[in-house]
Amino acid sequence: MSEKIHKIKVPIYYEDTDAGGVVYYANYLKYLERARMEFLKDNGVDVIDLHNKGIFFVVSHLEISYKRPARLGDTLMVTTELVELKNASLKIKNQILKDDELIAEAFLTLACIENGKVRRLPEQFRSIFSRV
Amino acid sequence: MSEKIHKIKVPIYYEDTDAGGVVYYANYLKYLERARMEFLKDNGVDVIDLHNKGIFFVVSHLEISYKRPARLGDTLMVTTELVELKNASLKIKNQILKDDELIAEAFLTLACIENGKVRRLPEQFRSIFSRV
Amino acid sequence: MSEKIHKIKVPIYYEDTDAGGVVYYANYLKYLERARMEFLKDNGVDVIDLHNKGIFFVVSHLEISYKRPARLGDTLMVTTELVELKNASLKIKNQILKDDELIAEAFLTLACIENGKVRRLPEQFRSIFSRV
Amino acid sequence: MSEKIHKIKVPIYYEDTDAGGVVYYANYLKYLERARMEFLKDNGVDVIDLHNKGIFFVVSHLEISYKRPARLGDTLMVTTELVELKNASLKIKNQILKDDELIAEAFLTLACIENGKVRRLPEQFRSIFSRV
Numbered sequence: 260m261s262e263k264i265h266k267i268k269v270p271i272y273y274e275d276t277d278a279g280g281v282v283y284y285a286n287y288l289k290y291l292e293r294a295r296m297e298f299l300k301d302n303g304v305d306v307i308d309l310h311n312k313g314i315f316f317v318v319s320h321l322e323i324s325y326k327r328p329a330r331l332g333d334t335l336m337v338t339t340e341l342v343e344l345k346n347a348s349l350k351i352k353n354q355i356l357k358d359d360e361l362i363a364e365a366f367l368t369l370a371c372i373e374n375g376k377v378r379r380l381p382e383q384f385r386s387i388f389s390r391v
Numbered sequence: 392m393s394e395k396i397h398k399i400k401v402p403i404y405y406e407d408t409d410a411g412g413v414v415y416y417a418n419y420l421k422y423l424e425r426a427r428m429e430f431l432k433d434n435g436v437d438v439i440d441l442h443n444k445g446i447f448f449v450v451s452h453l454e455i456s457y458k459r460p461a462r463l464g465d466t467l468m469v470t471t472e473l474v475e476l477k478n479a480s481l482k483i484k485n486q487i488l489k490d491d492e493l494i495a496e497a498f499l500t501l502a503c504i505e506n507g508k509v510r511r512l513p514e515q516f517r518s519i520f521s522r523v
Numbered sequence: 524m525s526e527k528i529h530k531i532k533v534p535i536y537y538e539d540t541d542a543g544g545v546v547y548y549a550n551y552l553k554y555l556e557r558a559r560m561e562f563l564k565d566n567g568v569d570v571i572d573l574h575n576k577g578i579f580f581v582v583s584h585l586e587i588s589y590k591r592p593a594r595l596g597d598t599l600m601v602t603t604e605l606v607e608l609k610n611a612s613l614k615i616k617n618q619i620l621k622d623d624e625l626i627a628e629a630f631l632t633l634a635c636i637e638n639g640k641v642r643r644l645p646e647q648f649r650s651i652f653s654r655v
Numbered sequence: 656m657s658e659k660i661h662k663i664k665v666p667i668y669y670e671d672t673d674a675g676g677v678v679y680y681a682n683y684l685k686y687l688e689r690a691r692m693e694f695l696k697d698n699g700v701d702v703i704d705l706h707n708k709g710i711f712f713v714v715s716h717l718e719i720s721y722k723r724p725a726r727l728g729d730t731l732m733v734t735t736e737l738v739e740l741k742n743a744s745l746k747i748k749n750q751i752l753k754d755d756e757l758i759a760e761a762f763l764t765l766a767c768i769e770n771g772k773v774r775r776l777p778e779q780f781r782s783i784f785s786r787v
Contacts, residue, residue, distance in 0.1 A: 272688055279581070325585075421536070424537055447675050455718075544674050549670065
């Protein structure tokens with residue numbers, strides 16, 4: 260299991276915000292997807308290739324705490340950490356930070372799906388993470 | 392060609408707005424899609440069935456004028472009008488209104504695509520519109 | 524506390540879906556907002572008026588389970604139920620259904636914010652819910 | 656007037672796509688905003704500072720041609736070019752490219768707004784562009 264924490268940057272534009280003057284709560288899930296996709300890619304999982312073969316990773320459960328608002332012009336950092344690896348799913352922890360302030364924290368379960376059914380994680384995928 | 396003007400209502404939520412306090416400019420294109428889908432359905436074109444057969448309608452050109460801002464809590468009306476019907480495409484005019492005020496006006500061309508190539512509009516589709 | 528379960532309909536358009544052929548996971552949070560706004564309005568809370576006075580309801584915690592995918596052309600139903608009412612926050616349960624199938628289930632905490640700080644729920648608001 | 660063409664990269668995630676398997680047509684306007692914001696920032700216009708002072712740049716007119724689809728996993732490039740500079744507005748040309756293929760091309764007019772009214776472009780802004 261990975262000790263390293265993966266990081267991406269997310270700049271906040273008007274598209275991300277709402278009339279409350281802050282980042283709209285659903286949009287954080289987009290940043291989690293961006294972080295997850297880059298995390299998987301950087302760990303050697305070719306999500307696009309798997310997608311083209313009909314193998315998808317879908318979020319089956321998500322818990323998120325919104326701690327502080329983020330605003331237009333902010334640059335956020337999203338961390339991704341593998342928390343648990345099972346036969347057909349993985350658990351991920353994400354933190355969304357602005358400088359050193361915690362903006363939001365999420366835990367989510369990702370299931371591997373093929374032909375509409377849960378399936379074992381691809382071997383390639385598992386071997387990569389076990390190496391870490 | 393249709394003389395009738397098709398109408399749908401669009402209530403504005405936080406999801407639609409941005410930090411400028413108004414509806415985000417890209418989101419109007421979502422309302423145009425909603426209006427278009429309901430317009431086609433109400434004219435007997437089963438877009439979902441065609442989608443499942445691999446036949447898509449894609450916007451190839453769009454021109455939109457933003458006249459006045461819309462805000463949280465507004466209920467907008469989107470009108471759809473068939474302007475031109477060709478072999479493989481149609482032209483649509485949309486108006487987005489708040490009460491009697493014009494918020495935005497758009498003209499767009501919709502092309503019919505199958506296997507990545509432009510194709511004739513489905514017969515069923517054409518016969519329906521010619522009836523009007 | 525309300526015994527009634529509030530319901531809205533959500534039609535699924537292309538805007539809602541992703542390349543996996545299903546509704547994108549973040550978009551369900553938009554439907555929860557639509558349901559919440561209509562639920563509050565139908566219970567006499569004028570969220571727009573409060574918004575214009577600088578009083579906002581923000582999601583501080585959210586837990587969502589994704590049970591089954593939804594697709595283009597589906598019409599979903601979103602239920603909203605008040606689970607708990609505190610001084611400065613409320614807990615809401617939402618179910619997202621397609622016919623009788625459970626698509627997703629969410630529990631979320633909504634906090635009342637003014638000038639960036641948590642504040643008591645407006646009196647008007649509390650009296651309305653206590654009447655039920 | 657600027658001879659230089661400003662460029663940003665846009666990676667395509669599930670959030671960007673729809674059930675047609677391609678980038679959803681409204682989302683390109685988000686990339687245009689990202690490109691525009693970075694273009695203005697890189698040319699010394701502090702859009703965030705102006706926003707906080709109540710001075711906004713809003714799109715008043717947009718024309719976009721969709722030439723080819725983009726897909727999950729693509730990395731797009733968005734170019735921004737100043738086409739015209741007037742007292743209270745500017746005209747921008749954007750191209751969205753995938754490698755050397757043109758995905759979409761847009762022309763848009765950006766108006767400067769304060770207190771809901773069109774106003775002259777801020778001096779700082781004009782002097783910067785005239786230098787180029």
